[in-house]
Amino acid sequence: GAVVSQHPSWVICKSGTSVKIECRSLDFQATTMFWYRQFPKQSLMLMATSNEGSKATYEQGVEKDKFLINHASLTLSTLTVTSAHPEDSSFYICSARTDGGYTFGSGTRLTVV
């Protein structure tokens, strides 16, 4: 089945630094990738939709300059959290559309100290 590999699974960074999260589709081409964030005990909130070769579409209230999304190839999409602050600490999950629906990465736990 379709697999999305997400790395890193967890990361701790200092406030003010940037962090990059990668999602790779291993055995299929991911034309569309979705990025979600999830706070503890809460649901997944869609941040943005990225399509290969074009600019990402951000949901209302999501700062596009803070959460940079790149989808330069059909197998790789990245989310960069720029100038991270403690309030950016969260669980980030990517998801790719497939013929059967959606496949999710295993998530990245970001802690900003």
Added chain:
Amino acid sequence: AQSVTQLGSHVSVSEGALVLLRCNYSSSVPPYLFWYVQYPNQGLQLLLKYTTGATLVKGINGFEAEFKKSETSFHLTKPSAHMSDAAEYFCAVSDGNNQGGKLIFGQGTELSVKP
């Protein structure tokens, strides 16, 4: 616009008892409906989905759900709960290919299973 409402943020059942997790949706187009399970600090695993066709959908681990258009519901059931079913469950709706096919999640229901 689409939305999903899961009734009950926390459900507790005894091992062997019926599991019923409720989900109601709102969609202006024929919906695609999904149930996912999430274990702590992990991604989401698909339990089952409805796109078209038969309204009673069977999934993994003994779960099933029935799409009821008249009630705009897609409740998840399992006849007999197992300890390993304890997890967070999310109902989600998509509009297929319209609006980019975004997947919108409900608030989630935490299932506890008592021995």
